[in-house]
Amino acid sequence: MTNKITAKTITDSEFFYGHKACAGCGGSLAVRIALKVLGERAISVLPAGCMSAVGFNYPHLCFSNNSIISTFAGTASMLTGVEAGARAVGIKNFKAVGLAGDGGTADIGIQALSGAIDRNDDILYICYDNEAYMNTGIQKSGLTPFGAKTTTTPSGENIHGNLRPKKNLFEIVAAHNISYAATASIGNLPDFINKIEKASKIKGTTYIHVVAPCPIGWGIPVNETIEIARKMIDCGLWYLAEYENGQFTLNKNPRDFSSIKDYLLSQGRFKHLDDADIEILAVQRDAKWAAIQKNWNTTKEEL
Amino acid sequence: MTKAFLSGNDAFAEGVRLARPQVISIYPITPQTTVVERISEMVEDSSLKSELIHVESEHSALSCAIGASAMGARTFTATSSQGLLYMAECLHYASGGRFPIVMMNANRSTALPWNIYGDQRDSLSQLDCGWIQVYVEDAQESLDMALQSYHIAENPLVSTPVMVNLDGFVLTHTYETVEIPSQTDADRFLPPFQTENKMSLDNPKNLAFSVGPDNNMEFKYLQHKAILGSKRIIEETDAKFAEIFGRSYGGLTQGYRLDDADYILITLGSITGLCREVVDELRERGEKVGLLKLRFLRPFPSDDLVAALGSAKAVGVLEKDISFGYEGTVYTNVNSVIAKNGLRLETYNFIAGLGGRDISRENITAIFRHLQTGGQHVNFIGLGMTIDD
Structure with missing residues (x-):
């Protein structure tokens, strides 16, 4: 396709600008890029969370497109209302987009998200996943990975951080037989941009799960957000994939994984992990990839 | 005008039909359920042209109505008891955001102990959530207040949601003879919803924002003043209603x-x-x-x-x-x-x-x-x- 949005052709206009997000914030980059792709006819719904906390402080309002904060649990249900309301008052050619964090999506908001997908409402839901409740100061969410230290899963002699694996939200969403779902990462912006553009043109509910590291919560320097997101893909703890027409497709099929230990130990939240802990994560990773190679369409070229 | 033998819920649904809400979010709960059943039938037979949304909870029912109202659409939802309590967060949200949603509440006891019958603990426990609260007596008043409530809520000086309360079973499920106004008269009474408090592509807005200690009390003061000021609008609405339909309820x-x-x-x-x-x-x-x-x-x-x-x-x-x-x-x-x-x-x-x-x-x-x-x-x-x- 010739008219695809790329790094070269993406608009200079900013729709999320002048906000108070921390230096190196991955979530704000995901929101900024998403709105640049969707443009001025996007109507965004953001729940209580980091992005609404840094962007909606009256009279300092940072979205130049129509935007509204929803209740924490109500991103998807408010999106449904916004989409139906816009149609009801005769607005055409718009996109209702939800921009919610991992806790707002996988925990408190999952019921509303499931309802919206079930109705196949014409909305795009983007979950920016920084793997914990960062706005309240780094507490465990359903998307916090095994081993991660948070303020509610401290690491000590007996317990080495979070005991449970990351909830597989991409496949939970796909199990609704959704029109389109994808995983993405701010470590691969061209892929993220493509997927937003693709989702925005599909009628019905679409979902993008984008990993967006939080330097404060992950314990990394603020200039390494993109690098750590890339490492997460390279070591196999994240994957870029799509679900469409009942099929899963892997977009990037790495020949070898980079060191999982290097990925983990370069972050403060995993510093306490011993070799046995790392082995647990490696085994989980390998089992997941074995299932992916067996069941998913993996013929796509490497990105 | 026609006459019909209707339950309180049926009568309220007729009032909703005459008010022409554009977006309706529905979720069942006893003894509210027959309202959303009647409304579904009205949408099916095209006597009500509305976006009917089958939400998955009462929290979502009101959250959805807030989203639609924020686009400038007239909205309706209904609930009862546990459902009202489950949407409590959204009650404050709707009133603080000044979204003039109309909601019917079938007054029902609150658990525990479980009980599906009527008392007023559900709505009276939510008296402080910033909604205008009406309590109606019979099926005719139910229908009439569905119409009047939009007229009150959507007045730009009020811009506040209205909860209309019907006693569970005693009113919601009791049949009486009710006068159903003509659509022409209803339209004469209730003009289409217009508001500045909405998102639009011509004039983009950020809504439902945060307000810190420096301005927060001002917002709350204005909200309080608007609800106090609604007393006059309630009386004017009743007078206008009497003029067109020949029935008056005396205001507050x-x-x-x-x-x-x-x-x-x-x-x-x-x-x-x-x-x-x-x-x-x-x-x-x-x-x-x-x-x-x-x-x-x-x-x-x-x-x-x-x-x-x-x-x-x-x-x-x-x-x-x-x-x-x-x-x-x-x-x-x-x-x-x-x-x-x-x-x-x-x-x-x-x-x-x-x-x-x-x-x-x-x-x-x-x-x-x-x-x-x-x-x-x-x-x-x-x-x-x-x-x-």
């Missing part, structure tokens, strides 16, 4: 045989009809008794109360509610008006009908007896004992 309250009344019973909702009959019986015997129906609990009809109670010797508040550890919430509100205005009369509270317990003619006669003879201030009716026992 409706008095009955109050002239020279020494003993006045305050009621809300469907029990009022039976109380009126008891007033008639006692009047025939020469007893100076009267009745004041509170139609609106927010805004609270302070001025009406002062005018009605000014020369009475005693007033009783009959309510299907108790604020545990104190007294009935309506009673507390009434006493506050009496104290602030220096009225000198005895006040009594009659807690009745909890969990749907029947309130009999004999109960009401005994309540008037209590007003005349005096006694304990807070009384449980139909319990066979007092709280001192």
Whole structure:
């Protein structure tokens, strides 16, 4: 396709600008890029969370497109209302987009998200996943990975951080037989941009799960957000994939994984992990990839 | 205008149809369910052209209505009891955002213990959530207030959601003859919804934002002022309604045989009809008794109360509610008006009908007896004992 949005052709206009997000914030980059792709006819719904906390402080309002904060649990249900309301008052050619964090999506908001997908409402839901409740100061969410230290899963002699694996939200969403779902990462912006553009043109509910590291919560320097997101893909703890027409497709099929230990130990939240802990994560990773190679369409070229 | 034999819920659904809401979010709960069933049938047979959304919870029902209202659409939803409590967060959200949603609430007891029958603890426990609260008495008033509520809520000076309360089963499931206005008259009464408080592509807005300590009180003050100011709009709406439909409800309250009344019973909702009959019986015997129906609990009809109670010797508040550890919430509100205005009369509270317990003619006669003879201030009716026992 010739008219695809790329790094070269993406608009200079900013729709999320002048906000108070921390230096190196991955979530704000995901929101900024998403709105640049969707443009001025996007109507965004953001729940209580980091992005609404840094962007909606009256009279300092940072979205130049129509935007509204929803209740924490109500991103998807408010999106449904916004989409139906816009149609009801005769607005055409718009996109209702939800921009919610991992806790707002996988925990408190999952019921509303499931309802919206079930109705196949014409909305795009983007979950920016920084793997914990960062706005309240780094507490465990359903998307916090095994081993991660948070303020509610401290690491000590007996317990080495979070005991449970990351909830597989991409496949939970796909199990609704959704029109389109994808995983993405701010470590691969061209892929993220493509997927937003693709989702925005599909009628019905679409979902993008984008990993967006939080330097404060992950314990990394603020200039390494993109690098750590890339490492997460390279070591196999994240994957870029799509679900469409009942099929899963892997977009990037790495020949070898980079060191999982290097990925983990370069972050403060995993510093306490011993070799046995790392082995647990490696085994989980390998089992997941074995299932992916067996069941998913993996013929796509490497990105 | 046509006549039909309708339940309270059916009548309310007819009022909703005439109001032409553009987005309706529905979720079932007893005894509200038949409202959303009727509305679904109306959408199916095209007598109501509306986006009908099958949400997966009451929280989502109101969250969805807020989203649609934020786009400038007229919205409707309905709930009851546990559902109202489940959407409590969104109640405050809708009123703080000044979204003029209209919602019907079928008054029902709250768990625990579980109970599906009517009392008013659900809505009265949410009295402080910033909504205008109406309590209706019969099926006709249900239909009429569905229409009136949009007229009140959407007035730009008010811009506040309205909750219309129907007593569970006693009103929601009881059939009466109801006059259904013509769509032409309904449209004459209720113009299409217009608001500046919305997102639009021509004039993008950020809504439902944060406001820190430096400006927060100003927002709350303006919200309070708007609801106080709605008293005038409620009366104007009732007058306009009377002009077009020939029915009037008196605004915030409706008095009955109050002239020279020494003993006045305050009621809300469907029990009022039976109380009126008891007033008639006692009047025939020469007893100076009267009745004041509170139609609106927010805004609270302070001025009406002062005018009605000014020369009475005693007033009783009959309510299907108790604020545990104190007294009935309506009673507390009434006493506050009496104290602030220096009225000198005895006040009594009659807690009745909890969990749907029947309130009999004999109960009401005994309540008037209590007003005349005096006694304990807070009384449980139909319990066979007092709280001192």
